[in-house]
Amino acid sequence: MLNTLRRIVQEVNSARDLAAALDIIVQRVREAMGTEVCSVYLLNPEIGRYVLMATEGLNKDAVRAVTLATNEGLIGYVGTREEPVNLEDAASHPRFRYFAETGEERYASFLGVPIIHHRRVMGVLVIQQKERRQFDEGEEAFLVTMSAQLAGVIAHAEATGAIGGLGWGGEVVQDTRFDGVAGAPGVAIGHAVVILPPADLKAVPDKQAKDIEAEIRLFRGALDSVRADMQTLSSKLSSQLRPEELALFDVYLMMLDDAALGNEVIKGIRAGQWAQGALREVVSAHVGRFELMDDPYLRERAADVKDLGRRILAYLQAVGQQELVFPEHTILVSEELSPVMLGQVPKEKLVGLVSVLGSGSSHVAILARAMGIPTVMGAVDLPYTRVDGMELIVDGNRGEVYTNPSHELRRQYLELVREERELVQGLEKLRDVPCVTPDGHRMPLLVNTGLLADVARSLDRGAEGVGLYRTEVPFMIQDRFPSEKEQQATYREQLEAFHPLPVTMRSLDIGGDKALTYFPIKEDNPFLGWRGIRVTLDHPEIFLVQTRAMLKASQGLNNLRIMLPMISSLFEVEEALHLIHRAYGEVLDEGVDVPMPPVGVMIEVPAAVYQARELIQMVDFLSVGTNDLTQYLLAVDRNNPRVADLYHSLHPAVLQALLKVAAACREAGKPMSVCGEMAGDPAAAVLLMAMGCDVLSMNATNLPKVKWLLRQIKLTDAKALLDEVIELDNPHLILSTLHLALRRMGLGKVLSQAR
Ligand code: PEP
Ligand code: MG
Numbered sequence: 001m002l003n004t005l006r007r008i009v010q011e012v013n014s015a016r017d018l019a020a021a022l023d024i025i026v027q028r029v030r031e032a033m034g035t036e037v038c039s040v041y042l043l044n045p046e047i048g049r050y051v052l053m054a055t056e057g058l059n060k061d062a063v064r065a066v067t068l069a070t071n072e073g074l075i076g077y078v079g080t081r082e083e084p085v086n087l088e089d090a091a092s093h094p095r096f097r098y099f100a101e102t103g104e105e106r107y108a109s110f111l112g113v114p115i116i117h118h119r120r121v122m123g124v125l126v127i128q129q130k131e132r133r134q135f136d137e138g139e140e141a142f143l144v145t146m147s148a149q150l151a152g153v154i155a156h157a158e159a160t161g162a163i164g165g166l167g168w169g170g171e172v173v174q175d176t177r178f179d180g181v182a183g184a185p186g187v188a189i190g191h192a193v194v195i196l197p198p199a200d201l202k203a204v205p206d207k208q209a210k211d212i213e214a215e216i217r218l219f220r221g222a223l224d225s226v227r228a229d230m231q232t233l234s235s236k237l238s239s240q241l242r243p244e245e246l247a248l249f250d251v252y253l254m255m256l257d258d259a260a261l262g263n264e265v266i267k268g269i270r271a272g273q274w275a276q277g278a279l280r281e282v283v284s285a286h287v288g289r290f291e292l293m294d295d296p297y298l299r300e301r302a303a304d305v306k307d308l309g310r311r312i313l314a315y316l317q318a319v320g321q322q323e324l325v326f327p328e329h330t331i332l333v334s335e336e337l338s339p340v341m342l343g344q345v346p347k348e349k350l351v352g353l354v355s356v357l358g359s360g361s362s363h364v365a366i367l368a369r370a371m372g373i374p375t376v377m378g379a380v381d382l383p384y385t386r387v388d389g390m391e392l393i394v395d396g397n398r399g400e401v402y403t404n405p406s407h408e409l410r411r412q413y414l415e416l417v418r419e420e421r422e423l424v425q426g427l428e429k430l431r432d433v434p435c436v437t438p439d440g441h442r443m444p445l446l447v448n449t450g451l452l453a454d455v456a457r458s459l460d461r462g463a464e465g466v467g468l469y470r471t472e473v474p475f476m477i478q479d480r481f482p483s484e485k486e487q488q489a490t491y492r493e494q495l496e497a498f499h500p501l502p503v504t505m506r507s508l509d510i511g512g513d514k515a516l517t518y519f520p521i522k523e524d525n526p527f528l529g530w531r532g533i534r535v536t537l538d539h540p541e542i543f544l545v546q547t548r549a550m551l552k553a554s555q556g557l558n559n560l561r562i563m564l565p566m567i568s569s570l571f572e573v574e575e576a577l578h579l580i581h582r583a584y585g586e587v588l589d590e591g592v593d594v595p596m597p598p599v600g601v602m603i604e605v606p607a608a609v610y611q612a613r614e615l616i617q618m619v620d621f622l623s624v625g626t627n628d629l630t631q632y633l634l635a636v637d638r639n640n641p642r643v644a645d646l647y648h649s650l651h652p653a654v655l656q657a658l659l660k661v662a663a664a665c666r667e668a669g670k671p672m673s674v675c676g677e678m679a680g681d682p683a684a685a686v687l688l689m690a691m692g693c694d695v696l697s698m699n700a701t702n703l704p705k706v707k708w709l710l711r712q713i714k715l716t717d718a719k720a721l722l723d724e725v726i727e728l729d730n731p732h733l734i735l736s737t738l739h740l741a742l743r744r745m746g747l748g749k750v751l752s753q754a755r
Contacts, residue, residue: 004032005142007292009149014288018157022054025150029127030056033139037107037128041068041075042154043121046167050075050124057128058102066099073097078112078124084144086111088134108132113143117151118381122158125150160383163390163403174406178382181360181644182399183375184368184701185752187416188352189405190329194388195341199314201306203335204280205385209269216266219275222315227256229311252308261286261308276316283309326350331392333384337364342371352376352394354401356384361627361638361647363513366677370454372701376401378641397752423749427704431462435707441715443689445707446504446697448675450474455497458700462707465501467623467697468563468675469494471546472509472516480518481542487549499557504600504623504675504697505550507543507576508536509565513639527637532566532604537575547583552592560597563623568605573618602675604628609657612664622665623697626676630654648731649678650738655687655726662692673697682709682750683738689715690722705750712747 015021037057090110268278290302374396450473511531554560665672673695680698
């Protein structure tokens with residue numbers, strides 16, 4: 001059964017378009033289940049009706065001609081109930097509706113299961129039989145499993161058609177919306193540049209060959225290089241491998257022969273595809289054929305073809321890479337954006353970002369917010385490999401991407417771009433005024449930094465120091481651990497740039513989703529694994545070098561503060577303090593004259609919230625990392641778009657945790673800061689101030705908005721607002737209550753437009 005399922009899904013997956021996919025589904029499911037009829041009805045959201053899209057067994061003429069309202073017939077019934085309907089005699093059911101054109105009167109039994117993707121009913125998969133009998137449990141289970149697997153494939157096929165400007169009825173479609181999550185606020189209109197992961201055939205986009213002969217030459221060159229590699233490999237291994245294993249290389253070489261794979265690719269190029277696209281087509285067709293074979297030996301050959309395809313692609317891309325051209329308004333699109341990719345685009349050309357994976361609290365989104373680039377994360381249904389060169393609208397406020405924008409939609413978004421620009425320009429004059437509420441409460445606003453570029457941006461926006469310097473960022477863009485001297489120079493730049501304002505340097509926080517290529521950590525559950533302080537305590541040499549570099553860098557400036565990430569136990573702080581004191585002693589011994597800097601602990605793990613009282617006794621300040629604290633309190637992976645809807649920093653549990661930390665700091669008479677992204681959300685900042693938070697540290701982009709809002713709202717009003725929302729039990733309600741209250745006070749202009 002599993003094999004049949006796998007085979008059908010694979011075949012459907014490689015279908016040319018939606019219509020072909022649906023035809024395969026009805027044919028194969030009918031065969032596999034031995035029934036007389038199998039049909040698919042899809043819900044067309046434009047007209048709000050189910051349309052018979054494919055059938056085996058009913059009259060083919062009825063395809064696309066028969067449609068039903070969402071409350072009509074058994075199809076509507078399955079869709080509304082969102083569960084299978086299994087009937088021995090369909091015609092006797094009160095919801096049965098007869099369509100003469102289908103010829104279905106001949107079939108008595110009916111089993112319909114909904115096709116649901118991301119909670120949305122997309123259609124209904126039906127099997128029917130003449131014989132009057134109830135389908136058994138096994139059949140029902142098979143169809144449900146089939147439908148669950150096919151839902152994603154159908155959604156993908158539908159989306160692929162839509163971005164090409166065609167609906168599944170063949171009609172022209174515009175303004176196709178793909179939902180993701182808000183990554184960085186703002187909106188952008190531009191042209192997509194798709195960055196592909198290296199040598200991933202699946203990720204190669206369709207592209208017209210600009211110069212067919214040049215593409216063919218490129219491909220032939222790549223073939224020659226792979227052939228040469230194979231020959232070298234084969235002769236290198238000839239003494240270690242058995243002849244039958246070595247024969248594999250001959251198979252490879254044969255496949256590379258012009259008459260085989262090579263020829264097909266060249267045909268594809270002549271038909272207009274670029275070399276990479278033609279290669280993808282040919283390889284995936286061969287792989288598909290091999291994978292469908294019953295013989296396990298031949299099935300294995302699929303892996304060889306894939307491998308070969310990857311090797312050729314690697315050569316094609318090595319040449320192609322230099323050709324990446326960035327248009328004036330570039331929207332960078334990738335399956336998984338990385339900070340390094342952002343660096344590839346000239347700053348003045350980059351207007352928007354779209355990542356298929358990741359969520360609003362992924363580190364790349366944090367970076368995008370710091371850089372002020374509108375970003376959508378987790379656009380999981382966007383067939384991203386197909387959008388290269390297309391015009392896109394990125395709505396980073398709502399987390400939406402539009403393809404084929406209409407004139408009207410473009411006009412609306414251009415207006416939003418203009419409004420946002422005006423708002424930012426209007427806030428520039430706040431740069432040199434302090435953040436003080438109308439009733440005289442002073443709230444220092446600091447910035448989070450990582451890149452050197454953040455420095456100028458932060459000073460430009462009137463930051464009063466650095467509340468979080470993510471030291472791992474300079475580590476991430478190297479290919480080995482930076483030496484003590486190199487680190488010292490990097491840290492010195494930060495400390496000098498902000499002097500005499502304080503700079504809070506966090507000890508190396510790698511692990512989780514922050515990897516160093518030269519220090520790979522492979523774990524099943526990285527966010528619950530070897531992360532932050534856990535890594536550095538296990539590697540005191542890294543911790544000591546870093547601390548010494550920080551201390552030396554601060555000589556004569558004395559504006560350094562040190563902060564420890566991912567603390568979950570008191571003994572970790574004890575050990576870290578011990579190492580910091582040791583590094584301090586060593587630095588003094590070297591004759592460097594610096595005072596001992598204040599040390600703080602980050603509250604990012606629920607355990608630390610419950611031990612905040614004890615922790616604050618050991619250090620000089622606490623700083624809440626709400627990004628991780630939210631993830632761990634709510635058990636919601638901050639990078640997983642599937643659960644991004646559940647990730648709320650305004651969740652009542654997060655607010656209660658913050659109150660607890662604030663109380664601990666107040667009792668100890670020591671400062672509490674918040675340096676998670678929540679601090680940079682103007683509305684949330686009002687609540688944090690009301691809780692008694694002493695410092696807010698945020699991305700430079702949002703700092704002027706937060707400053708503007710806090711300068712408009714009295715501390716007493718903020719406290720009243722906190723009292724009101726703390727009684728509420730639902731994060732959505734908390735957000736809307738907060739926004740409504742602020743709008744009523746006339747303070748709505750800086751609020752995020754998130755859905
Ligand atoms: C946090 O977790 O809130 C935080 C500030 O650290 P990071 O986002 O770097 O994990
Ligand atoms: Mg963190």
